[in-house]
Amino acid sequence: MTYSAEISRSNPSCFLFLIDQSGSMDEAFGAGESQKKKADGVADAINRLIQNLVIKCAKSEGVRDYYHVGVLGYGAAVGPAFSGPLAGRGLVPISEIADNPARVEERTRKTDDGAGGLVDQTVKFPVWFDAVCKGGTPMCAALAQGSAMLTEWLAQHPDCFPPIAINITDGESTDGDPTAKAKALEGLASSDGNVLVFNVHLSSHRATPIEFPDAEDGLPDKYARLLFSMSSLLPPYMRDVAQQEGYSVSDGTRGFVFNADMVSVIRFLDIGTRPSNLR
Amino acid sequence: MRVRSRAFWAPKAGNTEQEYEDAAWPLRPVGRTTRVFRCAVADGATETSFAGLWARMLTRAYARGALSPVRRERHLARLRSEWLAAVTTRSLPWYAEEKVRAGAFSSLLGLTLQSMDGGRIAWHATAIGDSCLAHVRGGRIIQSFPLEQPEQFNTRPCLLSSRPSANGASPDCFTRVGGCALPGDSFLLMTDALACWALGVAHCDDERWDSLRDDALTTGAFAATIDALRAEKSMRNDDVTILRVDLERPE
Numbered sequence: 001m002t003y004s005a006e007i008s009r010s011n012p013s014c015f016l017f018l019i020d021q022s023g024s025m026d027e028a029f030g031a032g033e034s035q036k037k038k039a040d041g042v043a044d045a046i047n048r049l050i051q052n053l054v055i056k057c058a059k060s061e062g063v064r065d066y067y068h069v070g071v072l073g074y075g076a077a078v079g080p081a082f083s084g085p086l087a088g089r090g091l092v093p094i095s096e097i098a099d100n101p102a103r104v105e106e107r108t109r110k111t112d113d114g115a116g117g118l119v120d121q122t123v124k125f126p127v128w129f130d131a132v133c134k135g136g137t138p139m140c141a142a143l144a145q146g147s148a149m150l151t152e153w154l155a156q157h158p159d160c161f162p163p164i165a166i167n168i169t170d171g172e173s174t175d176g177d178p179t180a181k182a183k184a185l186e187g188l189a190s191s192d193g194n195v196l197v198f199n200v201h202l203s204s205h206r207a208t209p210i211e212f213p214d215a216e217d218g219l220p221d222k223y224a225r226l227l228f229s230m231s232s233l234l235p236p237y238m239r240d241v242a243q244q245e246g247y248s249v250s251d252g253t254r255g256f257v258f259n260a261d262m263v264s265v266i267r268f269l270d271i272g273t274r275p276s277n278l279r
Numbered sequence: 280m281r282v283r284s285r286a287f288w289a290p291k292a293g294n295t296e297q298e299y300e301d302a303a304w305p306l307r308p309v310g311r312t313t314r315v316f317r318c319a320v321a322d323g324a325t326e327t328s329f330a331g332l333w334a335r336m337l338t339r340a341y342a343r344g345a346l347s348p349v350r351r352e353r354h355l356a357r358l359r360s361e362w363l364a365a366v367t368t369r370s371l372p373w374y375a376e377e378k379v380r381a382g383a384f385s386s387l388l389g390l391t392l393q394s395m396d397g398g399r400i401a402w403h404a405t406a407i408g409d410s411c412l413a414h415v416r417g418g419r420i421i422q423s424f425p426l427e428q429p430e431q432f433n434t435r436p437c438l439l440s441s442r443p444s445a446n447g448a449s450p451d452c453f454t455r456v457g458g459c460a461l462p463g464d465s466f467l468l469m470t471d472a473l474a475c476w477a478l479g480v481a482h483c484d485d486e487r488w489d490s491l492r493d494d495a496l497t498t499g500a501f502a503a504t505i506d507a508l509r510a511e512k513s514m515r516n517d518d519v520t521i522l523r524v525d526l527e528r529p530e
Binding site: 059060244277 | 297324331332373374375376384435436445446
């Protein structure tokens with residue numbers, strides 16, 4: 001059975017984020033209906049993903065190294081994209097990431113007041129990655145560099161739960177069709193299965209967010225269809241959890257979202273008992 | 280009635296004993312004549328922090344009789360305050376603050392035995408989550424609670440939280456069952472990994488299942504059985520706890 005390896009400190013898994021930092025990311029979301037630039041959306045998305053991954057691995061005594069995480073940016077150049085103390089680093093143990101954000105901001109969020117209402121609560125929001133938008137979109141080069149990083153990781157961790165590569169982009173590759181490079185990345189494998197390649201498509205297109213579709217029908221443009229086709233099928237375990245979380249899934253469901261975040265993927269990961277009533 | 284109980288436990292393989300997050304009460308061997316006997320096991324959820332502390336608080340409270348249906352909500356409120364005070368005594372890093380905000384979660388399975396007139400013994404059990412009780416007579420499980428089949432276990436049970444709102448507007452999410460027991464009967468209170476395996480093999484002739492019910496079971500023999508089950512992947516790698524309660528026959 002694949003995608004069943006236990007994720008532990010002695011057999012950790014790996015996340016690699018590929019981040020589009022091209023000039024086109026300077027545009028706004030949703031055809032100008034939002035003031036937020038796509039690049040800021042990407043930065044929020046990646047910071048939230050890392051934050052959720054750290055929290056998932058946090059225990060009473062600290063953060064357990066169930067994962068190593070890398071952030072690879074592509075725009076004017078292709079390379080490691082952490083800001084702050086981790087700048088220039090490749091795959092970093094999650095405990096080191098937890099303790100080394102570039103800064104910790106304070107944000108307000110709604111939370112339940114224990115009596116059926118909502119109250120504003122100030123929470124800490126660590127930032128590891130800042131918005132950048134410059135140059136072209138060398139997605140093929142980024143996927144190739146990602147393959148090189150994960151090849152090395154897999155040589156050192158041959159029996160790990162397969163690495164997950166999440167590509168966050170507006171989809172307009174400028175160095176060719178990325179399909180073959182994505183398939184090459186997905187072709188890498190541990191004894192437990194192939195690398196999972198997921199895509200987050202942030203678009204200026206005014207369209208309803210789409211999460212984990214199982215067909216191209218209804219995707220708003222050719223870039224969405226391309227990224228959908230480049231995305232791995234969700235393994236059965238993730239599909240089951242996605243279904244429990246209320247997503248409509250089938251055998252064809254792929255790790256792809258359009259104008260939405262992918263924080264839910266963190267909940268799909270199994271490192272032990274997760275209460276169904278934990279939100 | 281004359282009651283004996285013994286608890287056996289093991290942390291998840293690869294974890295230290297300090298990282299064990301199940302709980303059992305009483306943890307030390309007990310042998311006594313009594314009219315009422317209460318005991319409990321609990322399983323703190325891996326994905327939450329300070330869950331072992333919460334599990335220990337719950338088992339102790341149940342064994343003291345503080346979680347009876349009449350007193351439960353008031354006492355849970357007190358336990359939740361105590362948990363929060365205990366985990367916030369020092370400054371926490373940002374991720375630990377998030378974990379405290381999300382709360383600790385744990386299963387809880389409690390068993391109460393009561394000696395009745397005419398030598399009868401009544402039992403009732405209370406559960407939230409997937410820790411499981413097996414009522415054994417003549418070497419056979421005659422009832423299990425709250426789950427009955429291995430297929431009913433998954434890694435996402437609904438658990439009791441230190442954060443009150445996580446258990447919804449209706450706090451009474453416990454299930455209850457009860458019945459009559461006889462001298463010579465045993466009750467096994469198990470956390471989920473062991474319970475899932477046990478419910479799968481209990482109706483077969485399985486030497487390891489027999490060994491776990493053996494009066495002469497030692498800590499070393501228990502550890503060896505658990506190691507073997509994990510090695511052959513018959514049992515999920517998780518913290519493991521079993522609390523055996525035997526009703527002795529009169530001499």
